[in-house]
Amino acid sequence: KAGVTQTPRYLIKTRGQQVTLSCSPISGHRSVSWYQQTPGQGLQFLFEYFSETQRNKGNFPGRFSGRQFSNSRSEMNVSTLELGDSALYLCASSWGTSGVGEQFFGPGTRLTVL
Amino acid sequence: GENVEQHPSTLSVQEGDSAVIKCTYSDSASNYFPWYKQELGKRPQLIIDIRSNVGEKKDQRIAVTLNKTAKHFSLHITETQPEDSAVYFCAASTSGSRLTFGEGTQLTVNP
Numbered sequence: 069k070a071g072v073t074q075t076p077r078y079l080i081k082t083r084g085q086q087v088t089l090s091c092s093p094i095s096g097h098r099s100v101s102w103y104q105q106t107p108g109q110g111l112q113f114l115f116e117y118f119s120e121t122q123r124n125k126g127n128f129p130g131r132f133s134g135r136q137f138s139n140s141r142s143e144m145n146v147s148t149l150e151l152g153d154s155a156l157y158l159c160a161s162s163w164g165t166s167g168v169g170e171q172f173f174g175p176g177t178r179l180t181v182l
Numbered sequence: 183g184e185n186v187e188q189h190p191s192t193l194s195v196q197e198g199d200s201a202v203i204k205c206t207y208s209d210s211a212s213n214y215f216p217w218y219k220q221e222l223g224k225r226p227q228l229i230i231d232i233r234s235n236v237g238e239k240k241d242q243r244i245a246v247t248l249n250k251t252a253k254h255f256s257l258h259i260t261e262t263q264p265e266d267s268a269v270y271f272c273a274a275s276t277s278g279s280r281l282t283f284g285e286g287t288q289l290t291v292n293p
Contacts, residue, residue, distance in 0.1 A: 099279050111271060111283040124280045158225065164279065170216070171281065173225040
């Protein structure tokens with residue numbers, strides 16, 4: 069079974085631009101969560117989507133948004149990029165039902181904001 | 183919200199020794215505690231997890247213990263090998279989908 073995939077793997081943007089990242093979960097998984105990883109802040113939860121609905125949200129500004137499609141693929145968007153948005157963005161998929169369950173991470177998208 | 187603290191931030195051991203990493207959490211409602219291993223440039227990979235109805239879980243050289251009363255859990259790696267060198271993250275969750283991570287521990291196993 070194919071693992072979680074993310075595209076693109078690397079992105080370079082300038083301040084003020086916007087960016088869209090994509091995540092394809094493991095087949096059958098209906099939950100996709102997004103995390104931001106930085107050396108200073110570690111791994112922080114952005115949001116989770118389940119069956120095309122945002123089910124959980126972290127403490128990030130409204131510039132960070134996401135969506136999920138009917139095939140469970142998910143995208144996250146960051147508008148008006150700031151230097152501090154430079155990070156590794158990881159998505160993770162899980163079955164999403166019956167309470168807790170293992171999350172499988174994708175390889176991440178490395179975003180650099182200049 | 184949930185807060186997870188992890189210690190130590192760096193740990194260096196000799197090959198064959200044991201390594202212990204400790205985490206504490208703040209939300210008594212947390213019921214799922216996974217541990218992830220992240221090698222340089224790679225994705226985090228789950229190595230073991232424990233649920234709140236279990237006090238200890240073991241998988242070959244890796245074990246995790248949970249003390250709900252004290253709100254702390256620990257990772258134990260025995261007979262360490264150089265390939266165990268990586269950053270280890272603990273996490274806690276009340277919902278399963280929202281993981282709150284510790285700051286990470288850089289484990290170095292010296293041959």
